[in-house]
Amino acid sequence: TPTAHLTRLQLNPLSTEVARDLRNVHSLHRTILTLAPDHLGDSPRQAAGILFLLEHHPRGQTLLIQSHHPLNLDALPIGYATATDERDLTPLLTWxxxxxxxxxxxxxxxxxxxxxxxxxxxxxxxxxxxxxxxxxxxxxxxxxxxxxxxxxxxxxxxxxxxxxxxxxxxxxxxxxxxxxxxxxxxxxxxxxxxxxxxxxxxxxxxxxxxxxxxxxxxxxxxxxxxxxxx
Incomplete structure (x- = not known):
């Protein structure tokens, strides 16, 4: 059974980095890749198993990131997220x-x-x-x-x-x-x-x-x- 990990970020509407990434999905893509391990070769997104989804709510945006293993949230810009949550999806894949x-x-x-x-x-x-x-x-x-x-x-x-x-x-x-x-x-x-x-x-x-x-x-x-x- 493959492994998967889900990270949920409640984005900070006052963050200038968040505003930049919401204007440009390529910039958001690059921010997410900074959370993955280094030295993953020419296709780091595929190697890390990264997929993401941006949810829009009346009170802001939530970013869901799936990866093979936990991400390095310390690499996020300061103040980028107001709340974070992490979950191991491997039991779901096994189920x-x-x-x-x-x-x-x-x-x-x-x-x-x-x-x-x-x-x-x-x-x-x-x-x-x-x-x-x-x-x-x-x-x-x-x-x-x-x-x-x-x-x-x-x-x-x-x-x-x-x-x-x-x-x-x-x-x-x-x-x-x-x-x-x-x-x-x-x-x-x-x-x-x-x-x-x-x-x-x-x-x-x-x-x-x-x-x-x-x-x-x-x-x-x-x-x-x-x-x-x-």
Missing amino acids: CQPGAPVRYRIHAQPQRCTRSENPERDEKGSLKRGRRIPLHGDDATQWWHENALAAGLTPHTDTTSSTAQPDMAGWKNNPAHDGKRIRIRSRVTRFEGTATITDTTALRTALTTGIGRGRAFGTGLLSIAPLTRV
Whole structure:
């Protein structure tokens, strides 16, 4: 059974570092990576198993960070969080068994890729197969159901709800183009409901590695909890 650890941060609305990160999801991504161990290679987020979700509430924002092991919260900027909470998710991963009913929640980027008959090449010489189109409404729900099945869950369709969330937006510098800034903007949809576990191995993989695109920028973190009654 893989391991997982959940860290909850209540963000300080008076922190200048929090304000910076809320304006730029790439900056938030970099702040989170400072909490992971050093020397994790070229893909530190994947090596540390980091996924995160930013929840917006009337009184502020809560940041949920999942990782393979506990994070170094001492690396946070002073005053960044007003409250913290940590939880070992390994017992939950061990509990997962086929046939068990669960509640689930995920922020995701439902998309469809359009194919081009005459694909162009990007700056690295790779073929551009098409462009990605955000999905909405029933199309987005269908996307989620297909991905949930692949992740070892059979959603109870009468309980599935989808809600648009604030876009994940920001920018990052592109060293390949003299530091020119690249805009980041992703449409985010929140899916939640109840489901039945059908494939334990697939579910544990989805829980620890995420689902869909944008996992570096706050989507793809699947959360489940045992459901005592459907």
